[in-house]
Every structure is written in structure tokens, then in C-alpha cells.
Amino acid sequence: MLGSKLDILKPEWLDVVFNDRNKAYGAYDLRKSNPKNTTKALVIGIAVFVFILSFQTILNFISGFIPKATEKVKITNVVLQPPPPIDKTKPPPPPPEPPKPKVDQVKFPPPVVKPDNEVKEQPPTVKELEVADPGQKTVKGDPNADIKIDEPVGNSDVKQVTEEDPNKIFTAVEQEPTFAGGIEKFYAFLRNNIHYPAVAKENNVQGKVFVSFVVEKDGSLTDIKVVRSLGSGTDEEAMRVLRNSPKWKPGIQNGRPVRVAYTMPISFTLQTDDQ
Template sequence: MEANKILKTDFLDLLFEDRNKAYGAYQLRKTYNKRITTALLITAGLLLLIFLTSFLANQLEDKGSKELKVEDVVLANIKEPEEQKPEPPPPPPPKQEPPPKVEMTKFTPPVIVKDEEVKKEDIPPEVEKLEDTKIDVISQEGIKDQGIAAPVVDEGKAVVEAPKDETNYDQTFTKVEVEASFPGGEGQWRKFLERNLNASAPVDNGAPPGSYTVQVQFIVDKEGNVSDVKALTSHGYGMEDEAVRVIKRGPKWTPAIQNGRQVKAYRKQPITFVVSEG
């Protein structure tokens, strides 16, 4: 192509120079801008249509919501609260009768005067009449003062003496409120037996297959010391001797409790040996 025509020729014409323009690619590129513009216009139209539809729908909803629905309102009959009647006053306390008057005779200190100057009320009574009469600063009629005060009894109350505790706490108890226990509880006691007990003792002594439970009794004193260990069963084959040996070599126990005091008490312990066949 000539140089003066290159500046005036479209880029697509230069690109498709000496090429088959009827193939389709040339035509697609030639109409690209037109198709893009058409697509943008159609998209904008759809968006505008959606916006207008939403706006109109909102307007219709607002108009519908402004409609008021009037209903008849029925007022319930409200009863006025009844006037609370004042509570009647408590009854007055019962009248206590005054204590009976005690007969008294006025004491007149002796004064030396003439007989005609002595007043009748100042004449002292006879000695016999003063024996059962109380002397005071005035004279008063009433009952004789016997000088005996009646005991005051407070009904409904009585003094009950607490029972005396006659328990001998130095004895060895067979039953107690809280039994003696191994330090750490039953779990630690079981571990102690498993670690120290020779489970093969009956096998070594020729015991036949089976399960053997040995009962061992011992005493735990107030300080937790173990003593008087002995077997209550007699299976033999060295089982009782082994159970007694292990319990004797154990540590101190926690003493038993009776009435809140540490006491000396018996303790029993079963130990089972199992001899398997073969």
C-alpha cells in the first residue's frame, strides 16, 4: 500500500490487507463498537425499568399502609376497689387484781406528854395484837402477814440434767462410730497389700487350685499402732502366716472414733488368695 494512503486508511483495513475479509472476523471487528454501544443501552434500559418498577411498588405499599382500620372497642367493666375495713383493735389486757392488803399497824415513837394531850390514833396497840401484824408508818386493815413467800413456778420449763457419760474409753471397742482406716484410704491399703503380699505363698506350700479368703483381726490403738494381729481362719498352706506378716509390717493407721474421741478398737481384714490350675 502506498505511504500516503496508510495515514488515511483504517486500522482494520491495514490489519486485513491481503486477507479474506468475507471470512467473518473482519465484519465482527468492524461492528464491535456498534454492538458494545447497543449492549450498554439495553443494560441501562433494563436497570431503569427495574428501578421504576421498585419505586412504583413502594409507592403503592405506602398508600395501602395509610388505610386505617377502625374497630369497635369494648371497655371492660372495672370494679372499684372495695374499701378495706379497719381491723378491730386488739382486746384490752385482762385486768389484774391488786394484791390483797396486808394488815399493818402504825409505829408511834414514844413521847412523854400529859394524858390529856395524847391523841387516840397515837396510842400504841397492845403487844398481843402486834404478834401477827406488820409494823409500818401507817395503820391499815387487811389479811395477816404470815411471812411465807409462795414459790414462783415457771410453767412449761424444767431443768433436765444431761445423762452422764459413763463410757470406759480405755477399753478395746468392737463397734465404733468411725472405724480405724489406713492412711490414704482403702485404695492405698489395697496397693500396700498388692505390693507386699506374697501371692504365691499357697502355691509354694502345695495348696490345691481354688479361692481362699483369710480373715485377719488386729487392734488399732489410740495412737494408730497395730497390735495383736491374728488369723481367724485356718486354711493352712502358709496363707494365714503371710497375711499376718504383711499387716504387722504396715504403717500406723488412723485411730477409730467413738463419741468424738480416739479409741482403741478391733479391725478385721479379709484377704483372698487364688490358686490357679496348672
């Protein structure tokens, strides 16, 4: 008996514990129904847990059998009225009159070479131009008008002129930029100012360094770059000499100076007495 394993939770022990005691007390009923209540609670808990996990699946399954309500679309035929006929005899409305200039404007006819007896319109006199501006027609000015640079005045047919980018770099122009005295003078300037790099002289490096630069409107050289390198300090020396170059005559396009891109080789040659 003592060596056997005792299970005090067996129902047989319940009567031994409550022998000669008040079994009508709630503790006896609780102990007696405890296994049944525990099993019931476990089953209910598992069922609730499984239901929660499968709720969405059940909902999707049920919704597949429920017919969806179809939205009724009402189609209405709309009859468009034809546009009114165009009256070709009626002239179009005139364009809006441009704003008046601030200063009086007198008509200045374009110059045409004709005999004096065939001249119908006389150009404005110098006295008239002292108090008025020349234009395509005579217009009385409005002293209270606002000055608008971007709008034509006096004639609605005048078109605004957009100027070309002043910083544009040209590669070909009507008149190429030149060094004062010609290209031979420029090569003479290079020969007199280039210092042969010691490393290049020691390694007998000879050849040409191709450089590009921009001749500005004032003739100065900017944006100096090496296009084809020779190395051993010759690239740096070529760029240094170009930075110290006197000003060139700028390139000309449409009668005005412009920025022009220029590319040229600078030769590095060792003389016989230097070797």
C-alpha cells in the first residue's frame, strides 16, 4: 500500500475525505463535478479557438452562395442639336486694338528709291521725331499708359523678336577669331614662353598636346582643356601658357562678337643641343 502510487484525484477518495461530513456543502459538489467541468471547458475553448481561426474561411464560403445585387444602369439617349449655320456674308469681328504707346508715334514709311514726283508719303521730319517715336502708323500717345516692353504698341501685326542666347558658344562663325598679328605670331609667343618640363626632357618626351578653349567676346581665353594628352608635365605647361596668352580678336557672327570654341595642337620638341 505504501509503495503504490496514490491518486488523490480519483472519485473514490472524495467519499473518504467527506466521510461523516456535510456533503450538502458546496465543496463536495465542486470536487465531484470538477473533472466533468474541466473537460467541458477544454472542449469549449478548443471549439472557440478553432472557430476564430476559421471564421474568415467560413465567411468566404458562405458569401459564395449569396447572390450579389446587380446595379441597374439606366441608359438614356441624348440627341445633340446641330450647330447653327455659319453666315459667310457676316465679316469676322475685328482683332482687339493694341494698347496705346506712352509717347506719340508717327508713321515712318519704309525707304524706297523713287523719283521725287512719285513719292506719295513723306517721312517724318526731324522736328516731329524729337517729340514722337517712329512706327508703322501714326498713333496718339497716352501719358498715363504703363510701359510694357514685351508687348507691341501701335500695330497688332508687330511680332515680338526673341534674341539668341548671348552665351551661346559657336563652332563655326563668319569671321574666325585670330591672334593679333596672325597665327605665326601666336606660335612665336608659344616658343618664347613654353618652359620644357624637366621630367619630359629627362625622359625624352616629345610630341603634341591638343588643347581646346573658348575665345570670349573680349578676346580672352577661357575653359582651357586638354583634348589629347602627352604627359610628363607637358599638359600642365600648355594650359599655363594659354592662360597667360594676350587677348585675341574675337569671332564675328551677324556683325557682332560671339563666343567661339577653338582647338589647336601645341608641339613639344627637344632641340639637338638640349639632348
